[in-house]
Amino acid sequence: MMETLTTWWGWVPQLAAGLWVSTQLLFWCLLFGLPAGLVLALTSSSAMRAVRWSSIVLVEIGRGAPALVVLQMVYFGLPTVGLTFAPFLSGAIALSLTTAAYTSEILRAGLQSVPYGEVEAAMALGMRRRDTLRYVVIPQGIMVAIPALLGFAVLMFQVTSLAFTIAIPELLSRAYRIGASNFRYLDVLTAAGVFYLAVILPFGWLVSHIEQRMSRHLTK
Amino acid sequence: MTETLQTLLTGVPWTIAVTSLAFAIGAVLGIPLVLMRRSKSFLLRLLSRTVIDVLRGIPPIVWLFILFFGIGTSAVELNPFEASVIGLGLVSAAYLAEIYRSGFLAVHFGQAEAATALGMSKPDALALILAPQVMRVAIPPATTYLISLLKDSAVASTIGVSDISFRAFQHAQSSGGGLTPFMLAAVLYILLSIPVVWLSRSVDARLRKRVSR
Numbered sequence: 001m002m003e004t005l006t007t008w009w010g011w012v013p014q015l016a017a018g019l020w021v022s023t024q025l026l027f028w029c030l031l032f033g034l035p036a037g038l039v040l041a042l043t044s045s046s047a048m049r050a051v052r053w054s055s056i057v058l059v060e061i062g063r064g065a066p067a068l069v070v071l072q073m074v075y076f077g078l079p080t081v082g083l084t085f086a087p088f089l090s091g092a093i094a095l096s097l098t099t100a101a102y103t104s105e106i107l108r109a110g111l112q113s114v115p116y117g118e119v120e121a122a123m124a125l126g127m128r129r130r131d132t133l134r135y136v137v138i139p140q141g142i143m144v145a146i147p148a149l150l151g152f153a154v155l156m157f158q159v160t161s162l163a164f165t166i167a168i169p170e171l172l173s174r175a176y177r178i179g180a181s182n183f184r185y186l187d188v189l190t191a192a193g194v195f196y197l198a199v200i201l202p203f204g205w206l207v208s209h210i211e212q213r214m215s216r217h218l219t220k
Numbered sequence: 221m222t223e224t225l226q227t228l229l230t231g232v233p234w235t236i237a238v239t240s241l242a243f244a245i246g247a248v249l250g251i252p253l254v255l256m257r258r259s260k261s262f263l264l265r266l267l268s269r270t271v272i273d274v275l276r277g278i279p280p281i282v283w284l285f286i287l288f289f290g291i292g293t294s295a296v297e298l299n300p301f302e303a304s305v306i307g308l309g310l311v312s313a314a315y316l317a318e319i320y321r322s323g324f325l326a327v328h329f330g331q332a333e334a335a336t337a338l339g340m341s342k343p344d345a346l347a348l349i350l351a352p353q354v355m356r357v358a359i360p361p362a363t364t365y366l367i368s369l370l371k372d373s374a375v376a377s378t379i380g381v382s383d384i385s386f387r388a389f390q391h392a393q394s395s396g397g398g399l400t401p402f403m404l405a406a407v408l409y410i411l412l413s414i415p416v417v418w419l420s421r422s423v424d425a426r427l428r429k430r431v432s433r
Binding site: 060061064065066067068069070072073076077078080081158159161162164165172175176179185186187189190192193196197200201204 | 273274277278279280281282283285286289290291293294371372373374375377378385388389392393396398399401402403405406409410413
């Protein structure tokens with residue numbers, strides 16, 4: 001027992017370094033994916049047919065294709081058409097696309113929940129369409145979408161584990177590499193699982209707490 | 221292009237097999253989990269909640285690795301297909317248990333009360349009154365989950381199940397790459413999910429009328 005614990009302890013620095021890489025990956029894909037998602041949410045209800053349909057197609061492909069396939073497409077597929085990115089950048093690009101597609105639907109639902117009367121009121125006040133969006137619709141829509149977006153971010157943290165397949169040294173890759181060197185796969189992979197749990201469970205609880213707080217006015 | 225498509229199509233049965241078997245395991249194992257989750261005993265509730273949280277809190281690919289590289293090479297021999305079906309089946313059980321639970325919450329509590337008032341035993345009330353309605357309410361979210369499971373089944377390719385994404389990767393490696401195999405794989409996954417959506421819409425429309433909320 002003591003021996004197992006000391007071995008586990010010896011893996012902690014490596015696994016923690018992997019966890020940090022996973023977190024960075026999540027950070028970048030949210031940083032690029034969320035604004036892109038907002039743009040897609042707006043363009044997918046655009047009045048121009050070409051803009052609307054191309055963004056709907058983009059969203060449907062981004063949500064319909066497995067994240068694994070998108071990752072491999074960016075890392076293994078794009079170099080053949082002359083676009084080569086380092087593993088981490090490929091991962092960030094691929095997961096940003098997935099994030100944009102999913103969050104655009106979440107944000108669209110948020111934007112649609114803003115009562116149309118508010119838009120009419122803004123028009124009646126003589127606000128331009130752009131200003132109506134910026135000062136009236138988007139701030140309220142985003143507030144509504146926040147719990148769902150946070151839930152998505154927690155889910156996305158799990159998805160970063162797929163980056164294993166394109167040689168990004170994140171948590172799962174490090175665990176696998178340790179396992180390959182000493183054949184104690186079960187121990188080290190379980191340790192990696194514990195690391196994921198240690199991040200995902202507290203954040204999951206936090207998200208459901210925020211969700212409850214923000215919907216208090218609905219239940220009473 | 222046609223050659224690529226032919227290669228990818230050989231992966232379709234594997235993707236369908238992994239997805240449907242895992243979903244079936246999840247649909248069955250989700251039942252004891254949700255019953256424990258709603259039990260009067262604190263210990264059973266705690267146990268079920270812990271199991272659900274642990275199953276959902278670890279990424280599916282990590283479960284597959286634990287099963288395939290961890291357990292499958294020592295205690296029992298598991299081939300990639302078995303490991304994928306069991307791993308994704310366990311994860312599905314946790315997600316489906318939560319879907320069933322929200323189904324229980326959606327059925328009006330008067331239904332359970334009425335069953336008790338008529339002198340039905342608890343198991344009878346559950347089997348004859350509640351479960352049929354819960355299942356009807358659970359169909360749309362369960363279908364949504366089935367579609368996301370279809371996409372998650374792609375992780376089976378990482379331990380060597382020759383499904384669609386495995387074939388895409390393999391073909392890209394052997395034929396000098398290109399975007400085509402991956403694009404086609406994405407299209408195949410989307411095409412596979414369309415019949416599921418249709419089926420669920422028609423079933424849901426028929427069953428929805430027969431639920432008391």
